[in-house]
Amino acid sequence: MACAAARSPADQDRFICIYPAYLNNKKTIAEGRRIPISKAVENPTATEIQDVCTAVGLNAFLEKNKMYSREWNRDAQYRGRVRVQLKQEDGSLCLVQFPSHYTLSLTSGS
Numbered sequence: 001m002a003c004a005a006a007r008s009p010a011d012q013d014r015f016i017c018i019y020p021a022y023l024n025n026k027k028t029i030a031e032g033r034r035i036p037i038s039k040a041v042e043n044p045t046a047t048e049i050q051d052v053c054t055a056v057g058l059n060a061f062l063e064k065n066k067m068y069s070r071e072w073n074r075d076a077q078y079r080g081r082v083r084v085q086l087k088q089e090d091g092s093l094c095l096v097q098f099p100s101h102y103t104l105s106l107t108s109g110s
Contacts, residue, residue, distance in 0.1 A: 008089050012061070015083035016101045018053075019068040020044045032070040034102075046080025053104070057095060059085040 007014060021032035025040035033040060046062055053060035066081040067074070084104060088094055098104045 012083060012085075014087075015059075015061075015085045016104070018049055018082045018084060018101070018104070019066075019071075020046055020049065020078065020080065021068045021071055023049065032068055043077070045077065046082050049082045053082060053084050056098075058098065058104075059094065 019032065020043075021027050022034040023040050023044045024033055025037050025042055027033040027040075046064070050060050050062045060082050062080055062082055064080050067079055068081070071078050085094055086098060086101070086104070093099055
């Protein structure tokens with residue numbers, strides 16, 4: 001297996017993951033919320049997150065059957081994660097306003 005440094009940032013398995021719980025204002029930090037409540041939204045879906053990422057010009061795709069490990073509710077509403085490409089093949093940023101997963105999460109939530 002090749003080491004992470006040898007793989008291209010454009011490989012889909014190198015895209016960052018965003019789960020709806022990261023942006024959900026109904027969740028505590030212990031339950032998986034990763035952004036401030038003031039920036040979070042109520043019960044976002046993976047499809048909505050994908051739509052926002054696509055609307056700002058990022059390459060994003062939805063993995064419908066994935067579940068966040070801390071999510072106790074197994075309803076379809078809570079399923080899914082979004083994989084987002086932040087870096088191009090040469091290692092440069094796809095969009096300069098999103099240099100990290102944290103800045104992307106803050107934008108997706110507001």
